[in-house]
Every structure is written in C-alpha cells, then in structure tokens.
Amino acid sequence: MKKNEELGSQLEVSRSSCEEESERELIARAATDPAAFGELYERYVDRIYNYIYHRVGNHHDAEDLTAKTFQRVLHHIDRYVDRGAPFSAWLYRIAHNLVANWHRDRSRRQVISLDELAHSAYRQADPYSQAIQNEQIEMVRRAIRRLNPERQTLLILKHSEHLSNAEIAEILGKSEGAIKSLYHRTLLTLRRLLEEQGFTG
Amino acid sequence: MNANKEIVSLMPMLNLYKWLNLALMPVRPNAGFRHRLGQRLVAEAARLHSAHQTPAWLAFLQSLLQPGRREIVIGATVGSLISIAGLIALIIHLVHGHGVGKQPVA
Numbered sequence: 001m002k003k004n005e006e007l008g009s010q011l012e013v014s015r016s017s018c019e020e021e022s023e024r025e026l027i028a029r030a031a032t033d034p035a036a037f038g039e040l041y042e043r044y045v046d047r048i049y050n051y052i053y054h055r056v057g058n059h060h061d062a063e064d065l066t067a068k069t070f071q072r073v074l075h076h077i078d079r080y081v082d083r084g085a086p087f088s089a090w091l092y093r094i095a096h097n098l099v100a101n102w103h104r105d106r107s108r109r110q111v112i113s114l115d116e117l118a119h120s121a122y123r124q125a126d127p128y129s130q131a132i133q134n135e136q137i138e139m140v141r142r143a144i145r146r147l148n149p150e151r152q153t154l155l156i157l158k159h160s161e162h163l164s165n166a167e168i169a170e171i172l173g174k175s176e177g178a179i180k181s182l183y184h185r186t187l188l189t190l191r192r193l194l195e196e197q198g199f200t201g
Numbered sequence: 202m203n204a205n206k207e208i209v210s211l212m213p214m215l216n217l218y219k220w221l222n223l224a225l226m227p228v229r230p231n232a233g234f235r236h237r238l239g240q241r242l243v244a245e246a247a248r249l250h251s252a253h254q255t256p257a258w259l260a261f262l263q264s265l266l267q268p269g270r271r272e273i274v275i276g277a278t279v280g281s282l283i284s285i286a287g288l289i290a291l292i293i294h295l296v297h298g299h300g301v302g303k304q305p306v307a
Binding site for chain 1: 245
C-alpha cells in the first residue's frame with residue numbers, strides 16, 4: 001500500500017514537472033511562433049478577464065483592458081525571464097498595472113448594468129428576494145473595490161480562481177504564512193467596511 | 202461550551218466567506234470577443250515575427266558564434282592571422298634581404 005502511495009506521489013511530481021517543462025517550452029516558442037502564442041492566450045484569457053472584471057466592475061472596460069494586457073504580453077514575451085514564479089504571475093502583474101492606470105486616468109464612475117445585477121450564484125424563487133440578494137452582492141463588490149489592489153487580488157485569486165494559499169503566495173511573491181495572515185486581516189477589514197455600509201447579509 | 206462560543210464568533214466570518222464566493226463568482230468573457238481577440242493577436246504575432254526575421258547572412262554569422270562553434274572559429278581566425286603574418290614577413294624578407302630592386306654594386 002505504501003509503495004503504491006509512493007509511486008502515486010512520484011507520478012504526480014513527474015507529471016507536474018512535465019507540465020511545467022511543456023509550459024516553459026510553450027513560452028519560449030511563443031516569442032517567435034504565433035500558434036504557440038495563440039495557445040498561451042487560450043490558456044490564460046479567461047483567468048485574466050475574470051481578474052480584470054472583478055477589479056473594474058464592468059464588461060466593456062474588462063474587454064478593453066484584457067486586450068491591452070495580451071498585446072503587452074505579445075510585445076514583451078521575448079524579454080520574459082523565468083525567475084521561478086509561475087507565468088501567470090507575470091500576466092497578473094501586467095493586468096494589475098493596466099487596471100491601476102485605468103483607475104488613475106478615469107474618474108470613479110459606477111457602471112452598473114442590468115446584466116451585472118442579474119449575475120447571481122443562484123436564482124431566488126421570487127424577484128424581490130433576487131433583487132435584495134443582488135443589491136447585497138453589489139455592496140460586497142463595492143467594498144472589495146475599496147480595498148488596496150493587493151488585497152483585491154488576493155480575494156479574487158482565492159474566491160474566484162479558487163487558488164490555494166501556496167499558489168497565491170507564488171503569484172504575489174510572498175510566503176504562504178504571509179498570505180494567510182493577509183487574508184485574515186483582509187476579511188476583518190472587509191467586514192468593517194460592510195458594517196459601515198449597513199450590510200445585513 | 203467553548204467550542205459553541207467559537208463557532209458563534211466565527212459565524213460572521215463564515216457568512217462573509219459565502220458572500221465573497223457569491224460576489225466573486227467567475228466571470229467569463231463573451232465568446233465572440235474572446236475569439237476575435239485571439240485571432241487579432243495571432244495575426245499581430247505573425248506580423249511581428251516576419252518583421253523581426255533575421256537576414257540569412259546574419260543568421261549564419263550568429264550560428265558561428267554559438268557555444269562550441271565559437272572556439273573553433275576563434276582558433277581558425279588566429280591560425281589564419283598567424284599564417285598571413287608569416288607570409289607578409291617572408292615577402293618583406295625577400296624584398297629587402299635579396300635586394301630586389303637594388304642596383305648592383307659597381
């Protein structure tokens with residue numbers, strides 16, 4: 001039984017190192033091979049779009065910034081250096097910088113479209129309850145956007161991408177312990193912000 | 202009793218965790234936008250690649266400077282220069298030593 005477990009974990013390690021190797025090869029090829037770049041795009045576009053959407057709050061700007069992110073990646077991928085952090089860390093950093101510029105350049109306008117209000121985890125039986133829940137979800141989103149960018153990124157990676165603390169630590173360049181501590185402090189801050197808004201959820 | 206108190210004190214956090222999952226539900230891009238952007242990027246990558254392609258002669262020179270080949274090229278260059286220097290020295294010796302072009306002594 002123990003031998004099987006050892007074999008199993010060895011297989012997992014070798015599979016994951018094979019995946020890492022193939023990703024490294026793909027990144028190296030992407031600098032000169034358009035098809036390889038296309039494959040990288042397919043792997044990461046959903047995650048980057050999701051991250052940007054939750055940072056800016058509307059689809060129009062999320063599309064615009066996602067396009068800019070990947071254009072920047074395309075123009076700089078030949079200069080990308082593997083320093084041990086995942087490739088996604090570099091993508092998130094580019095997206096983060098573009099979102100920061102977006103916040104700086106535009107005045108804070110709340111764009112609340114009907115399709116965003118309709119976006120909900122589950123449908124309530126009656127429209128009244130649905131509307132209440134949507135409003136509360138929007139309150140939570142507004143509170144999240146009042147946090148500093150690092151905390152916003154942490155929450156998105158944890159609750160939207162469902163990454164582990166270890167994976168988030170790699171992306172943010174921190175230790176796992178620091179991420180746990182930051183997460184705990186972020187929840188406390190968020191709870192305070194929501195209480196100030198009169199959140200009753 | 203203490204365990205119950207702990208659970209009660211954690212309730213707001215657990216509740217917040219649930220709301221965070223709701224508020225941060227994954228949002229995917231519109232399929233049309235995703236496809237169009239992908240095509241545009243691949244076309245742009247192809248354009249960039251053809252603009253940056255090195256001419257054949259430069260690519261050949263670059264290949265000579267690859268590790269492994271570099272030492273051979275340097276050795277061959279130094280050897281050639283020594284041979285050329287030797288040849289020049291021989292010519293100079295022949296020109297001045299045998300007095301080529303000098304008038305014979307009367």
